[in-house]
Amino acid sequence: MGPRGEGIALLQFTSGSTGRPRGVQVSWQNLAANRALQSRLIGWKDGDGFASWLPLHHDMGLIGCCLFPVASQSNLWLMRPDQFIRDPARWLDCFGPGRASHSAAPSFAFAYAARRIRPRRLDELDLSGWRSVCVGAEAVDPAALGAFARFAAPAGFSPDAYVPCYGLAENTLAVTGAAAPVLIVRPDWAALRIGRAVTVEDTARLGDRAVEPGSGWLVGHGFSQEGDGVGVRILDEDGRPVPAGHIGEIAVSGTSVARGYHAGREGGPHATRFVDGELRTADAGFLHDGQLFILGRMGDSLKLRGRSVYVDDLDAKVAAVAGLDRDRAAVVALNDRGRAGVAVFVEAAPGPWTEKVTEMLRAELGPEPTLTLVAGRRGLLKRTTSGKLRRRHMWQLLQEGRLEAVTTRL
Secondary structure: OOOOOOOEEEEEEOOOOOOOOOEEEEEHHHHHHHHHHHHHHHOOOOOOOEEEOOOOOOHHHHHHHHHHHHHOOOOEEEOOHHHHHHOHHHHHHHHOOOOOOEEEEOOHHHHHHHHHOOHHHHOOOOOOOOOEEEEOOOOOOHHHHHHHHHHHHHHOOOHHHEEEEEEOHHHOOEEEEOOOOOEEEEEOHHHOOEOOEOOEEEEEEOOOOOOOOOOOOEEOOOOOOOOOOEEEEEEOOOOOEOOOOEEEEEEEEEOOOOOOEHHHOOOOOOOOEEEOOEEEEEEEEEEEOOEEEEEEEOOOEEEEOOEEEEHHHHHHHHHHHHOOOHHHEEEEEEEEOOEEEEEEEEEOOOOOHHHHHHHHHHHHHOOOOEEEEEEEOOOOOOEOOOOOEOHHHHHHHHHOOOOOOOEEEO
């Protein structure tokens, strides 16, 4: 694969959540820099073990959970994703005495494990040696983390093990990560506007209080420290820096930023892109109390009366009102022919929840946006190989009549 240094170590393909996958040119230097950053984030020590079920075709699974432990010549407990789905206790069993101390997973895995593992099986587990678990790859759900922490506490699991992380393939992997205690905030969602200050209505530490699904809390993703070689800026729509506490596009610089896309496969102005050596992520966020908070993709928002409504927040609220797990509902923002609207995809049979969801969305958005509700069986929500929602693809399939056995209501 070439000599160490600036030579290309691998092509890491993006997941394709907002477009066609593109090959990111990751150098040996990028890998070395990001390994040092992650080692600091999780408090890595010689002799530590790692356990993972994440797919190896995704950067979090390949680089974070496989290459780095191998490079450290440490023990690695590796299983397939379907093995975790069938028996999540098998993953937890890797953290017994003398085994793994670290792992990584999306936040849905914790809610899933808390639902599926029976208390009798939990009694057989010892999680007291589990020191860190990086949580990323999707919007971090504080309700899921809280539910698992309460469930697994009798087995010795500590919520201090959570390390919410922000990263992307174009930065090799990690950008920032939060150390315990994890800060959570609840912004005034109705007042969010790109380039404007965020009004934070409440703050807490993860675990201090019960967080209800869909209640609008955001999880802090930490900050870069001296020696990480990472710089984070927040930019307005014209690419100008905004002060701390203001919303904008997250931009990243440093030694972990990859060399670019293979074969010049740059995206458009609203896609992740490289600009003069800086990575413009197309993710919206803000800095509060020194920490980075993520709102979602810049393109996954609805322009409404001068403000941006982020669909990640609506996903959670729709699921809560419908009485469903969060991973069974998805909202797509539409800005079609000058008129704003949303399409709501729910993996459930039509029922009373449709009226409740409509009422909630009208209260959130007002009378102007168009509303389309789509109900269908499991599999209605389309995802990338890393589990990210392919929102625009779902809407395109609906428009083309290629979604099977669905009920649509306008």
